[in-house]
Amino acid sequence: MRQRLLFLSVFLFSFIMSLAWFVYIQPFFRVSQLNLRTVVAGVQTGLNQNVRQWNGRVNFLILGTDDIEGRNGSGILTDTMIVLSLNVHTGKGVLIPVPRDLWLADEKTKINAMYYYGKTTNPAHPEQRSAEAVSVVLGVPIQYTVVTQLQTISEVIDALGGVDIHVQKTFTDAIFPREGVDVTKEKDPNVLYETVTFTEGDHRMLGKEALQYMRSRHSTDLEEGTDDARSRRQEQVMYAVIGAVKREVQHKNALALGKLFAIYEKNFSQELPLPDLVALAKTMKTNLVHIELKQHTIMPLLVHPAVAKYKQWVYEPIDPTWQKIHKDVSLALFGTIAE
Template sequence: MSIAANPIRNPESGSARVMTKRAWWLVLLNVVLPGSAQVLAGSRRLGRFGLRCTFTLIGLVVIVGLVYLFRPEVVLTAFTNSIGLWVAAAVLVFYGIVWVVLTLDTLRLVRLVKAGPGARPLIAGFATVLMVVLAGTAGYGAYVAATASDFLSSVFVAGPTVPPVDGRYNIMLLGGDAGADRAGLRPDSITVASIDATTGQVTMIGLPRNLAYVPFVADSPLAAVYPNGYGAHDTCRVDACMLNSIYTEVELKSPEMYPKAIDAGSEPGIEGMRDAAEGITGLTIQYYGLIDMQGFSELIDALGGVDINVTERVPVHTDDTFTTVLFWFEPGMQHMDGYHALWYARSRHGTSDYSRMERQHQLQEAILAQASPANVLAKFESVASAGSQVVKTDIPQSMLGYFVTLAAKSKTHPINTVELTPANNVDPEDPDYDVIRSLIDTALTPATATPTP
């Protein structure tokens, strides 16, 4: 067939049936291999540009896929880094624009007026819907990437990676309980998450907020002030000499003890709590995470609520008296919004601190289990907005890819727990810290089989 008679290059030469078939072919080629429609039927220069863009994108996807297959932490590090996310956003915007240009040019090339009357709206509608869906997806992806970059920059600090200590990463998690009726923030929930750096196995060590005579690591400035433990001989500078008061005392009374805390992405009170957690557990605490418990409810709402299996009746009291019951959480599966989840974790009326610790850990595990990537992406804007107000940490962005990989491994193991409570022979008001460290060492040391004689 001569070029003059070829309906692909010469749309004046075909019948309505041929032109309809030609239109469908061009639209499908634009979908399967963007740029090919222009090479065959339009501006070859534009078509070659489109094909180069298409093959470059395919090459990038293949390379990223192969790297993820063998070194997933490399890809995750790139996409949990502000620069990497902005690059991804720019690439998505660029390809979205290229796709729109090529699709509009394809619609021009198909010559709808020469196609069959019944096929014209179908061809135009099909091409337009695909353009909107694919370009819209690219645009939303760019928006998510840009929002994620802003979120990561507001929460995580810039800093180098650090190696595990004795094969573990230990992260102190504080649930901050601020309020108008108290001076400063007071950690209401204190947990050390110890993570095996190879397997991802997580052990959650719950530290009662009322632990007394807390020891500090030897190089801590607090060890010089309280050589016999915090509050020994009833000496401290706040109204209650127990673990969760250390934050308040350091933050309000002696922040000069930790002059480098702010520059390191921390706070003096947090560093005092870190020294205490290391003294209690005997572990090196590489990082911390502080969660504002009031703002925590906004994060749960952003995720669409959380499902909790309530095992016993739990009362909710008023803010003022802590005695009058407003309502009860009844046993059974309960879907809770942020307000109710927060009260479930904090309720004191008729319950002990140890019961609260169990409920707080139950809530933490439920959120981790239900915050799936699909759920987070679907509500990303509200999740990111709430998260940036809720979380403070000194985990550097450079470690995020590694920790995401480690988190995936963690999901293959059950979470171990060590509760320093009377049920485990720990009296928080008169604790034996040798017993506490022995409990923790036992939990963190993998059981070995006894050799057969």
Template sequence: MKQQEKKNEELKVYFFRFKKRFLSFFFNLKIRRVLIFLSIFVIIFSFFFSQITTFFKKTLIGPKTAFSLLTADTSSLNSSNGRINLLVLGIGGENHEAIDLTDTIIFASIDKNSADTVMLSVPRDIWVDPLKTKVNAVYHYGEERAPGEGFVLAKDAIQKVLNQPVNYAILIDFEGFIRLIDLLEGIEVKVDRSFDDYKYPIPGKERDECDGDWEFNCRYEHIHFEAGWQHMDGKKSLKFVRSRNAKGEEGTDFARSQRQQKLILALAQRIFSYKTIFSPNKIKALKENFGDHVKFDTQLKEDQITAFLSLFIRFVKNKNEIRTISLDTGSKDNPGFLYNPPIEEYDQWVLVPRLNDWTEVHKYIREKIYKGY
């Protein structure tokens, strides 16, 4: 009996020692696994942190700015009544006959907090009486005076027409416009109505004699756009926004203004899509190829660039829709704010305010911007 109890006692000691060694081994194994896991995590984190840092160093704005985009403060941007007002001017550039006439004039007002955006395409034929010229020639005459003066005169002219301050002005030429869209691999635009333009000017043929053809048909090409969603490259996009000789309603400058607004929205959504902003190569290409075709009226600081990017990303993220305003001549039954006087009065086709001053327009613009939600 005593011998059996002794064996049982020895077995208990054996199993106790075995349990202790097993648990010790298991515990040490868990520690080893944890340490291995942590080591792997540190290696992976170090690798990805290096990649992230390299990524942002390759981008236009740098790591500090890139990390702050999500929570960027827009207070560094000049604004008026909580809104940032931009003037966008589009010119033909060196390969066009009228290299610095502003073929496109767009006023955009963006809320600093919500990114609510109001856009107005300013008719290029509006008469600027102090300068005795159309508004599309104001930038040209300013640059003739002195480099940079074009922005000053253009901003002043638009401020007088709209009675809204212009905080920033941007100039882009058509060659840059084409390159930008091609670098983004095209954009998707919805065409409201099918249209044909048989008089779309061919660049470089503005003075071609066309072998005596009195209609100068060799200077033009026929372009066609089908209604519905269309994928457009740079050249096609440019034709879409510049066409002004289409048959029917699309042949008016006002329809053209609406096409410009459509394209700008599509372009903004493409630029600030994840596919673009998370592609360092694409951002680098945009900077290298597009930078020479864009001018600002002021040198932006890094925090202002950050604020602008944050504002535009917020606009796209919130899927905000641009609220559009139009200035036009209206119809016989419903006259607009503008009036087309007899040609002999100004020796050219121009647009002037219907009531002979801009007071009515000022009120309309103010209400649309601040009360038009």
């Protein structure tokens, strides 16, 4: 009888593991095209290392660059700059967007140019220049900086099956740059540009449409045809992507997660190594699946000086020492002002 029970137990365990392989593990590895041995090695390393943190938080800087901006020969700037500060003990995170037009008096340029200058001073890691600048502005250290082109965001969105976006107001952009056009040779406006329209309401956007929504900047609408509106839409899509990733993790969608892991391996594994992710997951445990995110803005602590001051449209801090922003961010992260 005992042998029979033992046999049944082994059989059930084998059946469950086989089912898990075919339902979750096998689709994940098939789609992600990862080497099992490499993944196991990364996991083992991560389990034996401590997470990089600061006062119980891990701060990620997400930099979004747009290659369409540099196609006329100008330098690549960071269109989107968002800090995700994650409490490793509670799973609660704070998203803090940094305006791309924020003026850095010491550098005599806008903060979105720091990545471009970093390519000159530190070609191997230009993102460090951006991270240093953001750290000065917010008063927090950056543990990881992730750089992504907006085209990669489009691939992520498609892997997730789309993101849910609420368009606040209908607008049309009649001179949206058409992809795949050689601007050094083509001069016909009908070839260079296309018309895109977004209607008010809730939409499930796939990658191409979300990318157009993020990039549009020439609407005749006075509100939507500005760089500020464009930055707001980019932040909106980034928040939606983070929410969609969280959704797929909770649903244990092996196919979607496999596609995401393949994108991660191709684009982000150098900046955010697998062992570091494992160390973070080990520290957070079940909180990793139940992450709660809230948004925080530093905009009330910024002002628009007259254009004549810097010969361009910028933001600058009310307090040039950044201390008011440091205190504001500290309250948002810890509920108190750090000494």
